[in-house]
Amino acid sequence: MTARMERNPRSWFAWLSAGLGLSALLGVLCFHFPELLTSRDFRAVYSEDFARRLLLFGLVMAFALGTLAILRNRNKRVALVGVGSAALAVLLGGATVHFDPIESTPFSLGLDWFVISLFFSALVFIPIERMLPVRSKSPLRPEWRTDLAYFFMSHVLVQFLLIAVTASTSAIAALAVFPALKAAIQSWPVWLQFLLAVLVADMAQALLHRAYHKLPWLWRFHAVHHSSRHMDWLAGSRIRLVEIVLTRSAVLLPLVVLGFSAEAVNGYVILVGLQAVLAHANLRTDFGWLEYLLVTPRYHHWHHARHIDYIDTNYAIHLPLVDMLMGTFRRPPRGQWPEEYGVMKLETVPRGFWAQGLMPFSPRKVFADFVGRERPAALQADRGHGD
Template identity: 75%
Template sequence: MTPPLDRPRRSFFAYSAALLGTLSLFAVLCFHFPELLTSKEFRTVYSEVFARHLLLVGLVAAFCMGTVAILRDRNRRVALLGVGSATMAVLLGGTNVQFDAIGRTPYSLGLDWFVISLFFSALVFVPLERYLGQRAVSPLRPGWRTDVTYFFLSHVLVQFILILVTASTSTVATLAAFPSLKALIQSMPVWAQFLIAVFVADLAQALLHRAYHNTPWLWRFHAVHHSSREMDWLAGSRIHMVEIVLTRSAVMLPLLVLGFSASAVNAYVILVGLQAVLAHANLGIRFGWLEYVLVLPRYHHWHHARHRDYIDVNYAIHLPLVDMLMGTFKLPPEPAWPEEYGVMKLETVPRGILRQHVMPFLSRKTWDDHVA
């Protein structure tokens, strides 16, 4: 029997060039069409000067890394994609694109949010997982393209998701009035409101999260998130769009009803973004007692374990205390980590973002081309 051929080793420089070249091209498009491609909310976070400097860094790095990969004859097509994208970005104006005052539009895409978020997430977590990872997993593991696509859609469509979430919660929030409780919460300092908001939101999300696992029609949406066979900082992006809207609505509703200040809610939103990436990250750091205070990688990895003893545990996203109150807390002593990740029945979730989004609406139970 002939042994299988080893898969050729992928070039870090080639794929980095492709990523940076593509992001640079997207950034130039954002400069050309800021009203349509950039998020009004996110534009307040960074300056034009910062964006131009970041674009310059991306262009230079894409050209340098792509050239090195081409000269070394490593993944030349991928490297050429990076160099070609960077060249197109330069031909379209590069860092010199000028624009007038940004007008108001009824909607816009968050392409700037995607570019900046993916750049810095990769910059931080790829090296961390390389040197501090619990498992030796390549950033270009099977399924990474699917997860990048999920990352892209959830960031680019952020305004539309917010519109749906706001529409689904604002009416209910106005009907539910608790003036004395609202007054009590609003009299507290922002830091106290933030801590209470984290607990309230985590409890609401954990209850819905458990419903995802125990209600068959909801599970078909949530199974997409659990279909990742490897856990890393990008795996948490694999979430069905219906689940995103349902979860964000369930979390925002109690915060709106109880009248938490905008500052406390914004701080909570920042925490969600950071902890969602951290909890899925492939980091083998020992946190000791802190694992019983905050949801950290090992805690959430056991929730994703392909192990029958962990099907119905660890639903909290921020505070293990929530699982303790729900009776769903389960964490083996250090240094135990899951051996395998994914849904128990791998054949029930197809590969690819399009089929995964259609899957919950079909009566079909199994797929030939599935996540295994």
């Protein structure tokens, strides 16, 4: 086994080729079936020319990096996936594929949102985490495939999630009408509405977040998010779809009821998307006194720590002030990071995307193949130290 690994060591070129090749193939499929595979709302954000240039870049790099990996005899099977996917994408039309005007459809997948978001998230956070890591590790760390599956599902089903959240909040908001309060809030400048929206939304989310930890039936859903043994930009995606809908509904409901402007709400949505990734990032940066004002990676990392003193602390997503008001604020000594991440009882969360999806509905309380469980060395080598 050792000799085989030495002859065929892991190659970043091969894995990058595979990722870019598969992404390019998905991109071509988006051009062929835009009504079904692309998000109507997200299509308004980027241009066709941008999408074609990004697709062309992916194809060229997949071929180049895959060919180099094969010539160097490094991870040839992985490299062939990249080259083969890129070749199939070219056969299907490549960056010059023609498509007819996009017709309106009631539902569609957000495959374009997944590809573009994954590309730029990896482009930004992988280099940053390599330069300033809390712990030096490969992005292909254990269970990265599981987190990528969560990333895929939450992005591809984005329109269905938005419909579910909008329906749930609109139905409840219709029962509560405060015209005077709405008029007062909407008379404020957008920047002030935005700041208040962040505070209100964070208080709502922190209260629900604490309920996730305190109520056993909710914890069965939320435990999946805390089961990751490795913190990085991708780990924050480990959230079940039911929890996403419940959390987003609870957060947006007070903003809708109180009548915040669309600009303020959209600004909050952008902030929560950015900060959710940043808070989980493997980024060792000392923010000093800012840790009292904004939730930083170190602040949130301690919420994920396997440490008895931090079980009921740091629920806020944006503002530590919310934890201070709740009595759950705990700032560790400067420069200290958790030694270990994950749920306190690792055996209560199974390993793998599908097993975790069924976990809340299973009568079983412990699992033989659980998160963080060591696997035989031979299996680790065959799977490339992944899931």
